[in-house]
Amino acid sequence: MRPPQAIHNWQMDQKADLNQTEQKPQYISAFRALSGYIRLHLWAFIGVFCCTLIAILSELLQPFLMKIAIDDNLLAGKNDYKGLLVICAIYLALSLSSFVFTYLQSNLLQHIGQSIVARIRNQLFGHIMKQSMRYFDRMSSGSLITHVSSDTEALNQFFNQVLLSLFRDGLTLIFIIVMMFQLDTTLALYCLILLPIISLVAIAFRSFMRTTYQLARTRLSRMVAFVAENLSGMNLIQVFHQQMEQEKQFNERNGSYFKANIREIRTNVVFGRTFDILSNLSIAFVTWIGGSAVLDHNLEFGVLYAFITYIRQFFQPINTITQQWNTLQSATVAVSRIWTVFDSKPDITDRAEQREVLLPEKVKGRIDFDDISFSYEEGIPIIRKLDLHIEPGELIGVVGTTGAGKSSLISLLCRFYDVKEGRIRIDGTDVRDIPQSTLHRVVGLVQQEPFLYSGSIIDNVRMFDESITREEVIQACEFVGADSIIQKLRNGYDTLLSERGSGLSAGERQMISFARIIVFKPKILILDEASANLDSHTEKLIQNALHVVSQNRTTIVIAHRLSTIMQADRIIVMSRGEIVEQGSHKQLLACGGHYRELYEHSQGHVAV
Template sequence: MAAKRLIQYALTFKGIIITALAALMVAVGADVLSPIVSKNMIDHHITGIESEWVETAKSPQAVAYGSRYYKRLAYASEEEKKGKKVSIVQVGKNFYFAEGKVETDGKHSIRNGKVYVTYNGKTTTYPAVRLSYSEVLRFYSPEVPYIINLLVLYFALYIVSGLGQFAQYFYLQKAANRIIQKMRNDVFSHLQKLPIQFFDNSPAGKIVSRITNDTEAIHELYVAVLSNFFSGAIYIIGIYIAMFLLDWRLAMICTVLIPVLFIWMRVYRKFAQKYNYMIRSKVSEMNAMINESIQGMPVIQAFRREKQTKNAFEKLNGTHFRYQKKLLVLNSLSSHNLTGILKNLVLVSFLWYFGHDAASGLVSGLSVGLLYAYVDYINRLFNPISNIVNQFGNLEQAIVSGERVFKLLGEKGEDVSSEAVPRFKGHVVFDHVYFAYKENEYVLKDIDFEAKPGETVALVGHTGSGKSSIMNVLFRFYDCTKGEIRIDGTDIRSLPRQTVREHMAIVLQDPYLFTGTIYSNVSLGDPRITREKAAAVLKAVGADKVLGNLEKGLDEPVIEKGSTFSSGQRQLISFARALAFDPAILILDEATSNIDTETETLIQEAMDVLKKGRTTFIIAHRLSTIKNADQILVLDRGRIVERGNHEELMGRKGKYYQMYQMQHGNRAEEAG
């Protein structure tokens, strides 16, 4: 499945990949032709003088020897071929001029001015005269122009091969980078579509690992694995074709490699897949733990849990190390060791066959050039084979990483909708709403209330009573299990989630600031919120009194989570952010629970500014901040147990009264 999806991603940029493969074909063609050029140079020109010559008149390519001229039979015209036949024969380190046609195959020896040739069990003698060094050079002189031309062709092929390899590497790298860019964009874009429930159940470190580490492993697939597998396959095919064209009997010796490599690949994958899966899994877990430890470092150090945290990390890291070691052993067995053994076996088999059969005269047509070409081809053959085998590890890593990435992409999400609706009036109705995070474990039970446009509704209750869950279903972070939530008479489930949230805003208990500037945190990149508007809303919520002394004003840098700002400053920036988007429905989630009394006054004033003309929901622990709410809903174990305004609830002396009394002591009696 993962391999199929990876191929689909590759096909997205098939034009670039086809260009790379075309360049690769050119490089392979040039590379495969080089040994054939070498063979022709050796057989036809370097050792070519050891062939049949004819006596002729003085002419181009004719060599003077004694008082006569001789020309290689290969260069002679039909008329010249009728002349007297002679041969140049090499025996040991010396060359001899012999009468008649001397057989080039078989075993040659020289005795008493005669060349003895033993071939197929039969010995033939030829009168011969040893040639001097200058005479040998004279017989070589017709070959020099051909050798020079072939050398030029040989180096030209190398240049073409180099250019082709450069082009295929460049375009494969380009395709790989484009594929990974698209994949990362797809994964990150898909994250925006996933429900909040997914992030509640998935550690951030594991998600980050899939977007960064796993996609980087896939990048290696397209750069190294794809390059080596494609180039290797084309090289191997090209080399085998050339070898079969030169001599099919010798080529058959090399075909034993194909089943051996296939069997080894199957064995390797069986173990490597398991090891790589564990390695990638432990990397994700370590990333999650590192992320969690950094976020919770104050708690770890405050409670002196450094050693325990270190031990837990070492346990994960130890498991990762063990599987890395197993994979290392497997890769060590499969890389240079395997290919080195196979290469030596093929070379030994080839040399034995060549030496035994050629020397005994059982097979004709085996030449020095052929020997050179085959040794060159065998060496060239094992380069791509070695590269392919060495990429087995990266291939398995990429497939395992691909499975993890595609599993994330396979999580059910919703497309981000751009559908717009007119600004809400803010009439919110919860109609007998039930909700459960886990099946049949309801955290909201029969929630039934109405918030009219412009009203402020306060939600109070002990921890776990369901206050935040009401906000979660109103914002459609989750959908209610039973019942219905309506805004201006429309069931919110009939609208896309983004459309529902278009005219809503939330201020969290622990406001989240993004890396950037104060302005970017107020506008969140929305072009409708200009710098002037951002400055105006900051002033409206009173943030200018706290942030006014900052050197860079709106351009003051904000690092991760706004850790250089106080809780009150972060809260005021988040208030300004909410006001800038002018929501019809506003949710304030414990907005004053983490700030000092002095800043609370400022926050309270900011809240009053924010609430004007909006339907506001306030989740509050400090009951003093909600005295002016139009209605207060008291929650207990997921149910509304009391409702009314502050005076009504204090007069009943029920649960709200008890909570208020716990916070304010005897002042509760006076307030009542």
């Protein structure tokens, strides 16, 4: 569930991207970024070019054939039926050729585009998965979702629409001009007078179309952010009966987006009709100039007919290319944003030439925090000179008020972040010298909100690792006491869970996460407030499961409920990033310090 602040951040990201587009479109860098992928399909692109060339020539030679039929046969009075049949046969062959090669060109280019986009999408997702936790702290999930889905889709449209238009329509324009000069140089020069006029119209509309396009996209992002925020906070909306108010606000945003869309459509219609008017005026101009030449016997009628046909075809590719401006702009911004993600480097990396210094099967589980200091931001310390040593197999409870640094301590042990000072060692080895893949096999983490994926219970326990058998999963669930719960489900272990395991209660999800620990056998186990927000019955089940999974493991339990860690070998009390007390439950109560205050507060009365 995304908090409202994240929604706001995502919305601001969208606005910032649009502003970036408006200020400095980075076309050169965008195409340069794609060039490496395009080179992988060089021969396929050559095939597209050849198919496009043949298709265009097949289409543009048809008016030239009509010119031959009119001037060299009909108006010449030859009445050569055989010659006309030959021309008709060639015309039909050209039409079929245009159809076939246009089909091949479109399908080949689609295949190239889809292959490149799929490759980029895979690499982008894989790159995001390799980022450190600090990256996700500063990047909203909405922005990352936009990069993987919307930005890659914009890139897909670049290949489907823009690149196809540049290939086909660009070559069509060139060949039409060549054919015009081939027919009559003087009339072709008159037609070229239209090019500056067309360019001015296109430039004028391009600026206005960009503004309307950006306005529509901005208002769409606002509406999407508003909907996402309402869905995530639906319980509050219903409790406080805010449905009517939220519907009113949505209608305002929806109406604003509707107006922006109408404005964009109106702009496109006006632009298209303007080109139609220019096309008709051009035809009238060519008919007047060419008709006068025909009457004066300075120009053949077939040439005039072919010219009029080419003029009609002349405006269509220009119109298409200009209308692809928004798509090109969107794709350029998308490529820039995607490569911004690719340019990000993880803060936490394995050291160069790192060798296997710790074998998971030989780990005993000793943990040493040697005078560590840590802060998320410079000048705001979270942990200060903390020194803690945990023996193999020891069960440690960590308590403290919110902001004491408990979860940060665990994040450092899992190496989601690196310490600023000091070091953390497992069996005497600095965690920075342990490959992350090995470290995460050694250290198992059960969080307050265990994450379950869409899939069967079997796959969620073994995390889709096919090397772990079904029998091992069932044994692990029986071991932690989850088997009786799973057997009550309709399809047992094959029950398909919905997103985040919403078909199960919080306690049932936690039991499955404990079964994961048994399956993957880490020597160090961390429970980050795993019993929070549970009822007393479920908490008892979790405590029993904890007792089972903590056997022969070094276990660290972070808990708000002190009942969870009363039986711990040692309890660590943290405050403002420091250890202020440590000892057993009885020892800490006898001290009458922070722990006793926390305990008596949990019992509902104030310490004396």
